[in-house]
Amino acid sequence: MATDQAAATEPTPYEQFESRIERISNIGNAAGILRWDQEVVMPEGGTPARAKQLSTLSALSHELLTDEETGALLETLEAEELTADQQAVVREVRRQYDRSTSVPQELVAEISEATSNAHPVWKEARAEDEFSIFAPTLEELVELKREYAAHIDPDADPYGVLFADYEPYIDLETAERVLERLREELVPLIEAIADSEVDLETDAFSGTFDDDDQEALARDVLDALGYDWDRGRLDTAPHPFSSGTQFDARVTTRFEEDDLLSSITSTIHEFGHANYTLGLPDAGYGTPLGEARDLSVHESQSRLWENHVGRSQAFWECFLPTAAERFPSLEGDDVTPRAVYESANQVYDDNLIRVEADELTYHLHIVIRFEIERALISGDLDVEDVPEVWNDKYEEYLGVRPETDAEGCLQDIHWSHGSFGYFSTYSLGSVLAAQLYAAAEADLGDLTPAIRNGDFADLNGWLREHIHAHGKRYTTPELIERATGEGLTADPFLEYVRAKYGELYDLE
């Protein structure tokens, strides 16, 4: 009897495993708060101490994950009968465990140091507009990341291994197929737009817009979309982001006094991320069941809200009166929902900068980075040749050639972080956004009237049910298949942009 009681109170292997991963999750979420604090409220002088705090949390989390006890528990559990949810948790942790234990700590430390050092070098190179300043650093990072990939899987395409750090379940071939398709279809569409004689309204919101009023309007937008203020907040940050958990998912934005529209679309974008996080199940907190699927799915949520909702004419039919209340200068006859819609969907065929790109040319910026990264990591492209290849590709795909490195291959921070493989998740997110939106409309009917009425409950309910509520229960392809009935495909995105831009630019 005494023995039975002891056995009854002894935690099962799954319970032990769960405690361990909840601990790892809580450390990660604590680190998330520290990073939010650093970006949003921390006084500048706090940097050295914050770096030490974050590095301690990261080391603790890594040690818990790679501890042999974790490995032993995984082996035990993989031999047990588990529920489907438990199996999913084990699958996710196994993946992280294998990746983390296969890379030697010295290499992790070396990469971490190299990327810390790379950031100021990249900044200087960009400021000086001189790629050769950054080239040796980029060379070193490429080399280190190749080595990293070889530790994880010496037989796999190293770029595929790196890509899987950001998007573990969509294989590289699928990503490549989607991106090629985008290139093939978007290049002629953008050319047709460039040839169009239609003159879209370019700047429906002209003028200067006070920060405080813009902030009030950003709160109006979040109110309109149904943001849960009891579990969130809005602040400003130099580089807007959203972060947190299902209990506390915060949004940041920024304001430019001459660009009201970009502050609104950026706020809607971050709402999309936060809204996904808020839809994760409370009960899953602390395990992968309560965590968001990876970058492409996250980006699908931000882009669905930003592009399919926030850049629609229906949304502006709903929201323009609110904007005009905050900014009486918008009450004139010229500022119509149609004019805002046109301004929000202008295609810029002479733009060199990814973060300023429109919904179409954006993907060619990504395709170029993807092709260059692949070639760099495979060794087919030398670092010193990056600027020329970059510029050639811009000329070929976008018809515009950067005249400087600063507005060419030095424009993005990602490579200084050693993040090779990240960029494509942005495009995959857009593609998936369109696919999900089409699937939602297939289930719910045309969403335009609801958006026009400011009623987002059905759309959000659909996303909650088909995406948010599942956390990491399914792999990304399973999640997409279950939500849309098919694998990841660019078709709905291409259909969406052809219809939208065909109408806007009067294409045949």
Add this chain to the structure above:
Amino acid sequence: MATDQAAATEPTPYEQFESRIERISNIGNAAGILRWDQEVVMPEGGTPARAKQLSTLSALSHELLTDEETGALLETLEAEELTADQQAVVREVRRQYDRSTSVPQELVAEISEATSNAHPVWKEARAEDEFSIFAPTLEELVELKREYAAHIDPDADPYGVLFADYEPYIDLETAERVLERLREELVPLIEAIADSEVDLETDAFSGTFDDDDQEALARDVLDALGYDWDRGRLDTAPHPFSSGTQFDARVTTRFEEDDLLSSITSTIHEFGHANYTLGLPDAGYGTPLGEARDLSVHESQSRLWENHVGRSQAFWECFLPTAAERFPSLEGDDVTPRAVYESANQVYDDNLIRVEADELTYHLHIVIRFEIERALISGDLDVEDVPEVWNDKYEEYLGVRPETDAEGCLQDIHWSHGSFGYFSTYSLGSVLAAQLYAAAEADLGDLTPAIRNGDFADLNGWLREHIHAHGKRYTTPELIERATGEGLTADPFLEYVRAKYGELYDLE
């Protein structure tokens, strides 16, 4: 040769020990940010996840501290030749280690659960004005804390053991002697003031004061005192506090629209705490050498700035023009530095509430709590008799009898936290503030002219040199002795209040 090299790169026991305690310190500082976030910016809904994050960090820190490796390193180091600073670090960690390892984890968990549960019960009891609601909970907490004390030192006075959680190096006899002295000297002084026929100005700042303007003025105060904004920030919180490290020490305050003076003195109080933290040496970050000495010393810093500076006539000669710029209503002839000085130093002989007490009666509130706690923990007083004993003591020492429990023994939150022994550090802090201020004036001469000129550099330089820079290098008695040339004594405090209130109330 190879062996020598290996030996050279192998960390010494002290280095291993230092890494370990830096890790513990970083976890604690990360938890500090999470608590700041919770009090100041966290959306309400974040509570359940935050509790789990904090509990994880606390468990990790406890495990690292009580790990047998820590014990083994302590033993090794205690047998080694160390520098004085290293010895101090070992002394501080040894103390924490012994305390933490002597209390069983089950009891720690039980206390933690009991205090969590106690908080709502205390709130209800206070709201219902019914001590009997809280009595069983208080009984349980007293019992648990007695048990806790017995684990740490079964032969010591249990109240002394509890007191040492807050003030490890000042012995209970010293604390008791100081408090008795305060009671003996302050009771007749307060009576004399009650008998005085002088009518002090009671409300120099009458009117209503807008929150935004009060906040601007709070920033003016912090500017005037020399707060380092590069390592700090000001926010509002329902219960003002300050927290952080030498790299990032933040202040919170609160505003009441009809009480400008209390918002200013509260801001100065919190500045005193943050200013201490900011004076800790950067190089000591992560070890006790970079951490503040305990509660009495911390409180000495807040009270020195609040009372000796912020409630002085010289300060208002300096600062009143700034206040009048923010609030033009203060520009009248009635609002003189003398009038503000009188208002800020009014003695309220009919006040029942500790947090509303003046600089004199405050200590009788503390003496009463100290005497009741001692008797409760020793078993000389039954929980059920607390209200009557409380009321009797108020009548005896302060000449005023609470009519309800809510404004009697239920007014403070501390007992619901199980914090027996905490209160006296408030009075010890005041006593030490006066002692330090007197020692600073003995070194620097009369500080009044500098305060009148808004020049706080000499005073702060003295505090930096004699208190802040040392972190936990010295025990509290050593630190006091080195700074003032004598042990903790109430003499300077009594001399200060006799001179100040003698002049204000025209006593002989």
